[in-house]
Amino acid sequence: MKKLIFCLLALVILQSSSPKKEQLPNIILIFMDDMGYGDLSCYGAVNYRTPNIDRMAAEGIRFTNFLAAQAVCSASRAALMTGCYPNRIGISGALMPFSKNGINSSETTIAEMLKQKGYATGIFGKWHLGYQKQFLPLQHGFDEYVGLPYSNDMWPVNFDGTPAQPNQNKYIYPVLPLIQNNDKKEEIKTLGDQAKLTTLYTEKAVDFIKRNKKNPFFLYLPHSMPHVPIAVSDKFKGKSKQGLYADLMMEIDWSVGEVLKTLKENGLDKNTLIIFTSDNGPWLNFGNHAGSSGGFREGKGTSYEGGQRVPCIVRWKGTTPEGLVCNQLSSTIDIFPTIARICGTEMPNHKIDGVDILSLIKGNIEESPRKTFYYYYRKNALEAVRMGNWKLVFAHKGRSYMNQLPGNDGFAGKAPEDILIPMALYDLRRDPSEQYDVQSIYPEIVAQLQKIAEEAREDLGDDLTERNGKNVRASGLVE
Known part of the structure; x- marks a missing residue:
């Protein structure tokens, strides 16, 4: 009986000391x-x-x-x-x-x-x-x-x-x-x-x-x-x-x-x-x-x-x-x-x-x-870059809903795709709705964001500047 109790105690100690199975969320x-x-x-x-x-x-x-x-x-x-x-x-x-x-x-x-x-x-x-x-x-x-x-x-x-x-x-x-x-x-x-x-x-x-x-x-x-x-x-x-x-x-x-x-x-x-x-x-x-x-x-x-x-x-x-x-x-x-x-x-x-x-x-x-973010759209167009709360939008043609009457009950209103978007710098902390271009006030911020954009173009390319990226991979194609 003593041997049985000893074995049971040893088993409990062994189990408590062994590493627990990883609990994954x-x-x-x-x-x-x-x-x-x-x-x-x-x-x-x-x-x-x-x-x-x-x-x-x-x-x-x-x-x-x-x-x-x-x-x-x-x-x-x-x-x-x-x-x-x-x-x-x-x-x-x-x-x-x-x-x-x-x-x-x-x-x-x-x-x-x-x-x-x-x-x-x-x-x-x-x-x-x-x-x-x-x-x-x-x-x-x-x-x-x-x-x-x-x-x-x-x-x-x-x-x-x-x-x-x-x-x-x-x-x-x-x-x-x-x-x-x-x-x-x-x-x-x-x-x-x-x-x-x-x-x-x-x-x-x-x-x-x-x-x-x-x-x-x-x-x-x-x-x-x-x-x-x-x-x-x-x-x-x-x-x-x-x-x-x-x-x-x-x-x-x-x-x-x-x-x-x-x-x-x-x-x-x-x-x-x-x-x-x-x-x-x-x-x-x-x-x-x-x-x-x-x-x-x-x-x-x-x-x-x-x-x-x-x-x-x-x-x-x-x-x-x-x-x-x-x-x-x-x-x-x-x-x-x-x-x-x-x-x-x-x-x-x-x-x-x-x-x-x-x-x-x-x-x-x-x-x-x-720290940063790249705003790409269409096939491979770098349309904007972000650094903290600063956002530099590059000149490009794109979609806009502004000044267009929307549709109703499931039907679409107009959303032209060829609106010319001008280059602009926005301070999203003060101007989250991107209304006020502040390039002229902060040329040093524009320069920093331009450098970030160049890094993106080198890495991923940019159709707007006709650049091919060095580190892109291909999608799958039907076999």
């Missing part, structure tokens, strides 16, 4: 489509509320100086997944259903990186990094996928829900497919079908969390909306005081609430890092079916702040201080290296552009890990 990344800086009530939205997202902000950190990598769909998503400026990896603009390129297999995505640590990985929503099989999520680190392969307006349906006719632009598009893993599950043919997407993605996300609660997981939830055409389920239609767009934002908030509730019910609330942000600013010429830039200039498709400054909320209970506001410059490209630091994964051998912002997430908001 779950990662949830919720990515909106065309949601503007002013579209959440914690960022100033009016006539509707987003209480679940607001609660995330109250329990975590709300970033106010957070930039999407580029103000358009595919480029922004490529940057998020790889931590690179999208032009570094050969992705620009929005890939079409007819595009022959997509994300290269040589690039490392967040999902592939987390596979090093045994993460279960799932994506439920919009992908938009190539629709052919070799570009789909399962070939880039994800275990499962349900969603649209590209934007929800790339279908043969007019904005009023009627089928497009041969003389109309949208007639050229194929039927919009809903993909499950690598195959088409069904076809999205009507606005009623689109109204089911937010709920479908949410239900798939909740199920994924429940099935993987005993293992570390990475959940990527890139909603197809509020990109037009917008559609909302019956449970939220007419619930706001602002119309269909606000109804949709309330449904998105419900979706976030379902994710938060599932985490709590399954004991995962304190070991899950949640990041909520958007791919770019609002598509303003769609009027009441578009969001708000929150007072920043312009919107989607421009390198002004309204195109690239987006909400970002990070909650990681026990790590993020509650109710903190961070005004430091940061970007979606910084998410990749930050997750790598948190989870202890190896970084890719090739160059990335993101910086580790874990110090900010932990509440050290006096630090400034990101």
Whole structure:
């Protein structure tokens, strides 16, 4: 009997002294489509509320100086997944259903990186990094996928829900497919079908969390909306005081609430890092079916702040201080290296552009890990550079919504693409809406920013000055 007791005591001591298994946090990344800086009530939205997202902000950190990598769909998503400026990896603009390129297999995505640590990985929503099989999520680190392969307006349906006719632009598009893993599950043919997407993605996300609660997981939830055409389920239609767009934002908030509730019910609330942000600013010429830039200039498709400054909320209970506001410059490209630091994964051998912002997430908001930022658009045009709160915009032709009457009820107003944008220096601390050119007052700041621009052109190139970058990689091509 004494021997048995001694053996049991020895076993207890051995177990207590042996190193504990590494406890890795779950990662949830919720990515909106065309949601503007002013579209959440914690960022100033009016006539509707987003209480679940607001609660995330109250329990975590709300970033106010957070930039999407580029103000358009595919480029922004490529940057998020790889931590690179999208032009570094050969992705620009929005890939079409007819595009022959997509994300290269040589690039490392967040999902592939987390596979090093045994993460279960799932994506439920919009992908938009190539629709052919070799570009789909399962070939880039994800275990499962349900969603649209590209934007929800790339279908043969007019904005009023009627089928497009041969003389109309949208007639050229194929039927919009809903993909499950690598195959088409069904076809999205009507606005009623689109109204089911937010709920479908949410239900798939909740199920994924429940099935993987005993293992570390990475959940990527890139909603197809509020990109037009917008559609909302019956449970939220007419619930706001602002119309269909606000109804949709309330449904998105419900979706976030379902994710938060599932985490709590399954004991995962304190070991899950949640990041909520958007791919770019609002598509303003769609009027009441578009969001708000929150007072920043312009919107989607421009390198002004309204195109690239987006909400970002990070909650990681026990790590993020509650109710903190961070005004430091940061970007979606910084998410990749930050997750790598948190989870202890190896970084890719090739160059990335993101910086580790874990110090900010932990509440050290006096630090400034990101010093500069490059505003690229179109194929490879360096339209502006940033240093702290200083922003130098270079002369270029681009989109503008200013002085244009927006559309209504899903139809677009004008947004000319060939407006001449003059060179200007802005002090975003005093002039966040980019109204006052101060080049003549601060020539030394212009010189510093010009030097930063030259570094960008040397590295990544610049179509505006006909420069080829030395460190760019190619996108994948259809085999």
